[in-house]
Amino acid sequence: MIVVGAGFTGLSAADALVAAGLDVIVLEARDRVGGRVERTAFADGVAMDTGGQFICDEMPNVIALTRRFGMSLVETPLQGAFLVQPQALADTGSSFAESGRIRARGNRIDPRDPAIAGLTVGEWLARQSDPPGAKASYQAMVEGLWCRPIEEIPLWYLIDNDRRTISNGNELQYFAEGTIHVLAEALAATLGPRLRLGTPVLHITRTDGSVLVTRGNGDVLTARQMIIAVPPVMASRIVHVPELPKPLDGALAAWKSGTVIKALVRYERPFWRDRGLSGMIMWRDTLGLFACDVSSAQTTALVVFAGGPLAVEWSGRGRVFIEVEIRRRLVDALGEAAADVTGLLIRNWVSDPWSGGGYSDVIADLQAYDTEDILRAGAPPVHFASSELASSFPAYIEGAIVAGREAAVRVIATVQSAIATSASGS
Numbered sequence: 263m264i265v266v267g268a269g270f271t272g273l274s275a276a277d278a279l280v281a282a283g284l285d286v287i288v289l290e291a292r293d294r295v296g297g298r299v300e301r302t303a304f305a306d307g308v309a310m311d312t313g314g315q316f317i318c319d320e321m322p323n324v325i326a327l328t329r330r331f332g333m334s335l336v337e338t339p340l341q342g343a344f345l346v347q348p349q350a351l352a353d354t355g356s357s358f359a360e361s362g363r364i365r366a367r368g369n370r371i372d373p374r375d376p377a378i379a380g381l382t383v384g385e386w387l388a389r390q391s392d393p394p395g396a397k398a399s400y401q402a403m404v405e406g407l408w409c410r411p412i413e414e415i416p417l418w419y420l421i422d423n424d425r426r427t428i429s430n431g432n433e434l435q436y437f438a439e440g441t442i443h444v445l446a447e448a449l450a451a452t453l454g455p456r457l458r459l460g461t462p463v464l465h466i467t468r469t470d471g472s473v474l475v476t477r478g479n480g481d482v483l484t485a486r487q488m489i490i491a492v493p494p495v496m497a498s499r500i501v502h503v504p505e506l507p508k509p510l511d512g513a514l515a516a517w518k519s520g521t522v523i524k525a526l527v528r529y530e531r532p533f534w535r536d537r538g539l540s541g542m543i544m545w546r547d548t549l550g551l552f553a554c555d556v557s558s559a560q561t562t563a564l565v566v567f568a569g570g571p572l573a574v575e576w577s578g579r580g581r582v583f584i585e586v587e588i589r590r591r592l593v594d595a596l597g598e599a600a601a602d603v604t605g606l607l608i609r610n611w612v613s614d615p616w617s618g619g620g621y622s623d624v625i626a627d628l629q630a631y632d633t634e635d636i637l638r639a640g641a642p643p644v645h646f647a648s649s650e651l652a653s654s655f656p657a658y659i660e661g662a663i664v665a666g667r668e669a670a671v672r673v674i675a676t677v678q679s680a681i682a683t684s685a686s687g688s
Contacts, residue, residue, distance in 0.1 A: 263673070264289060264475055264485040266463045266500075269297020269617070270659050271647050272491030273449045274323075274666030275673075276456065282674050287483065288453060289475070291462035291616045295450040297492075298617050299659060301443035304605040308561045310526045311441045312609035314621065314659050315556070315565070318435035320428060321660035323667070324445075331448040334439040336558045339532075340432075342540035347595045348547055360396030361403055369425055373418040373631075380628050383420050384412040398546050405550040405570030407657075409520030410624045419625045426654050426661075433658065437556060442659065462616075463490075466644065467503045473643050487643045487676065489669050493623045494637065494650060495519045496616065506641055513637050516630035517650070519618025520657075521573040521611070525566040525588050528605035532562050534596050543595050548572060551591070563605075564592070573619070577612040584608055622650050622657035638668075642676060645669050 263279055265272045268290035279286045294300065299314040316338065317324045328335060368386070371378060378386065383404055387397055404412050404420065427433070438445065450457055465476035466488070473488045490497050498514035505511065532555065534541050541555025541564055550572040556565045566588050568576055576584050585606060592600040611620040625633055637646045647669030652661035 263287070264473065264483060264488045265491055266475075266488065267297065267491035267496075268292075268295040268446075268450060268457060268459070269491065270299060270446060270449075270662035271297070271649060271666040271669075272489070273446060273453070274663040275489050275491055275647055275670045276453055276666075277449060278667050278670035279673065280453070280456070282670070284674070284677065286453070286456050287485070288457045289461040289463055289477065289483075290457065290459050291478075293460050295457070295459070296443050296446040297662070298611070298614075298620055298622075299443050299446055300609075301441040302607050302609065304528060304561070304607065306605075309441050309443075310556070310561075310563065310607060311437065311443055312524055312526065312607055313443070313611075315437050315442055316434045317437070317442070317659060318429055318433050320430060321655060321658065323663040324660045327445055327449065327663065328438065331445060333445055333448075335436040336439050337436055338434045339555045339557055340434070340540050340542065342535060342538050345539055345543045345595055347543055347545045347591075360392060361399035364390060364392055364396060364400040365403065365424070368417070369421055371417075371421055373422040373425075375418075378417050381417045382413055382628070383415045383417050386417045387412065395546070398549065399544070402544060402546060402549040402551075405572075406552050406567060407569070407621075408624050409522045409550075409569040409573065409619060409621060410518060410626070411571050414518065414626050415624060416626075416628045416630075418631065423656055426652070426656055427658070428654055434554060437558075439558060439560070463500060465501045465503070468641070468644060471643075485643075487645070487673050489645045489647050489666075489673060491647045491666060491669070492616075493517075493519065493618055493648050494646075495618045495623050497646060497648070502644075509636050510639075510641055513630070513633040516625050516627040516633045517623040518626045519613075519623050520621055521570060521577070521613075521619040522621060523568040523573045523576055523584060523611065524609045524620070525568075525584070526556070526563050526605075526607040527566060527588065527592065527603055528561060528563045529600075529602065530562065530604055532557050533599040539596070543592075545591065545595075548591075553592070553595075566592070569620075573610075573612050577610055581608060581610070584610070623648075638672075640672075645673055 649662035655661035
């Protein structure tokens with residue numbers, strides 16, 4: 263059994279397969295595990311998550327993993343006022359609440375309702391009668407979470423995707439002390455020599471009863487079953503012989519990678535709390551920009567996300583521009599104390615070579631209703647898995663774990679069926 267990719271999807275799939283007694287090899291293109299979850303340290307060694315970070319009580323699989331490996335969680339400090347910028351557009355926060363009502367209204371629509379066929383989120387939003395401020399807040403929320411322009415996202419996909427995020431609305435409830443990336447490393451450590459880093463998979467050949475994998479160095483590995491546990495856009499770049507069935511090839515082509523930049527801005531103390539602020543900031547004049555307090559016993563810091571078209575624009579202007587702009591925005595929102603930055607980490611996920619942007623890929627084909635089902639069915643012995651395909655919490659770490667385990671269940675069933683068929687034939 264070969265698993266391609268050592269993000270949480272691939273690691274979770276391998277963990278389940280090993281537990282079922284199957285021989286597994288995990289091939290990871292990067293020199294680290296975690297995929298879209300990673301960590302980077304400030305100059306003094308304090309590490310922070312520069313990829314996926316937040317979890318909540320409604321995410322049972324990732325919570326169980328933190329307990330399995332004895333990881334401590336930090337409750338995200340959300341006490342205090344939510345700040346909307348510029349303050350002239352704040353409307354005392356009412357537009358943010360109204361944007362939540364727009365979201366709830368959309369989620370009451372049946373994703374397969376013919377009345378919304380061919381509608382993008384942008385087109386649907388334009389038809390709503392809500393105040394401009396509420397619409398702007400909703401657009402900021404969508405582009406900040408799905409990291410693509412609302413003019414590209416099918417409304418049915420957004421509704422279906424949002425419905426699978428089954429939480430009380432506080433997905434920012436916790437982050438891990440010492441980074442959530444440590445959890446990926448702990449899970450990877452259980453695999454021992456089964457995990458091989460720095461091993462990109464470029465070419466896959468399917469034959470009767472087996473799969474041949476050509477690695478980046480030209481070596482060939484053979485397995486009876488394979489799980490491609492990378493995002494759809496990355497999976498679409500692997501060459502298959504024979505070519506994948508047209509429906510499957512089309513399903514892989516229906517996606518675009520999200521785009522996001524994440525920055526961690528460090529301070530000596532959480533000065534914003536002196537003003538009764540939570541550290542949460544949403545910019546309405548710059549859609550897709552958001553900040554949140556991620557201070558812990560180790561350090562004081564704000565995380566700043568730029569998602570969707572904004573991330574693409576900033577990425578094109580370079581790191582110096584991004585740093586200056588983040589500093590300027592925080593000073594405008596929080597005052598001159600925000601200029602006293604003691605450390606700054608910036609992770610630009612736009613066009614990442616091995617996982618695309620963040621937080622996930624997004625379906626951009628208005629008619630691709632069956633894309634996820636086609637990918638889940640795969641082309642056995644080749645199976646596909648990624649957070650995007652999870653039955654719950656797509657685009658989150660929880661979703662990655664769920665997707666990996668769901669794929670493992672499908673593979674185990676296939677293997678057991680083959681064993682049973684062989685035994686009956688003998």
